[in-house]
Amino acid sequence: NGIEVMTGTSMATPHTSGVAALVWQKHRNYTPQNVKAAIMNTATHDVKNANGTTESVERVGSGRVDAVRAVNQDVIVYNADRPDIVSQSFGVTEAKTNGGVQRFTRKITVDNIGNRAHTYVVSFAGTTQMPGVSFSYDPTVSVGSGGKATITVTATVDPKALVKTQDPAQAKIQLGKARQYIGSLSGRLVLSENGQDLRLPLQIAPKPVSDMKVDANAIEFKDAKTAQTQVSLAGTALNQGGYRSALGAFELGASSPRLQSTSLPAPSTQALDLQYVGSAVKDGKLAIGISTWGNLVSVMPSSEFQVLLDTDGNGRPDWVVVTTRATGLDYPLVGLVRVVGNSLQRDGAGNIVYTDQQPLNGSWGDTDTNTMDTNAIVLPVDLTKMGLDPAQKDLSISYAVSTFSYAQSDAIDST
Structure with missing residues (x-):
């Protein structure tokens, strides 16, 4: 009717x-x-x-x-x-x-x-x-x-x-x-x-896009005890019409050789072939920087990045950081999930329980952090949400990075 x-x-x-x-x-x-x-x-x-x-x-x-x-x-x-x-x-x-x-x-x-x-x-x-x-x-x-x-x-x-x-x-x-x-x-x-x-x-x-470079040979530390140094940038920056180039510095955690394309389940999964991963701590947050050998069209739902965090030094993951989405929000999120036993924490209905969620790259869409068509992303984690003190000088966290795709059940690549 x-x-x-x-x-x-x-x-x-x-x-x-x-x-x-x-x-x-x-x-x-x-x-x-x-x-x-x-x-x-x-x-x-x-x-x-x-x-x-x-x-x-x-x-x-x-x-x-x-x-x-x-x-x-x-x-x-x-x-x-x-x-x-x-x-x-x-x-x-x-x-x-x-x-x-x-x-x-x-x-x-x-x-x-x-x-x-x-x-x-x-x-x-x-x-x-x-x-x-x-x-x-x-x-x-x-x-x-x-x-x-x-x-x-x-x-x-x-x-x-x-x-x-x-x-x-x-x-x-x-x-x-x-x-x-x-x-x-x-x-x-x-x-x-x-x-x-x-x-x-x-x-x-x-x-x-900017055209900025850092000469790797020019990065020097005074001695083994020195934690900071200055680097010189050369090239053309970008700051116009809502576009602004950004630079992040990370301590290299691992590098990964390029996988043979014939070993990948689909051409699009070249964007999940890990190149470098690194970490940095600033303003109470741990940032995991990831670059891949191919450009990502977008992060999720077809692709997933996962980071296992060992915060107590026993060799087993205590937390998992994973890229995810929220219903009604067209923006990739970074979720922090507690590991209970050998599994992710879930509620009575079987849904994953997120202790915290942050926007990918640490900013929402009013700041263009180039979340699409890129090979570099940053996964931010609030240290306090894991019960850690950011001011603790001897704070030590071990991490491992993996990538997943709908194209296959196993990981595409792992560190």
Whole structure:
């Protein structure tokens, strides 16, 4: 006796599968890639949030499916380099601020499977904006019956002008905490003819980066008893538009050789192949610094970092530090869990009991600590939560680091 709005793949997949069956029923010569493109290209209905703001392609792709248009579509648009992909992303692009303006190009194929020629006007409908980056493209494209044409898209990035901006459809605060996000220029490339549009998601996420180095040979201590020294930095720092470079110093705990890619369960797990781990203590907190051989897209839910802490010197872990998430909060957390016997402490329902939780890298999203698309993270631990005195001079903690992935049950790498 009414309607109900539901979201998620469990609801969308059956309906989209039905639309795909209808498309293939009419176009029996279509490949699975053709069917996918027909559905996505004609999904021209914007999806909006509760405030009426159009959701970005990163969140909802091309748009809401139009079954009738998908069935009747005989011109499709897709990635020229990867015909199975119905979008074009330049990805996260690092740009040194002293490197000058950079330009990147991508190709898009317009494939006319029908029996009449078409000429389209090309435009861009943006959903996220970002100063310092822009798209340019061929203004029109013509494709003959049964033929193909190519559209060239160029992304121009001025590193010095980049400002980190957030998707206007995103909530800035979750559970009272500033969320993480990537600044990007994104939207839909639109091909228009006689009031009918075709769309293809288009995106680039440029990120200005510093170019700073420390000469390893210049790091010297006066003698074995000296605990502090000064190091000289050389290069270009970064402090602009919400981006700021940061430096952390850690005592090296272990280094790990690179694993053979053939021994890893999936290409993405290269980001869990440990490179260096180290530790530092400051302001009452223990910080475990970790670098990996590959860049992490994000920390959790597909990846997990775990640190075992032995605080009483008996050779057995007393605490476990683990990356985790909280429901309703789009930010990676670092949880501290007590070890009871040989297991993590749990409540009566079997849920892990966290003694404390800290934001990854020690800061929330209002300070950009580069939590995504990076190979370096910091796991902070409040020493007092473990009953330890940060001022204790002979404080000794042993630790071991492991990484885990959904791709396999055993650890990907361990120190």
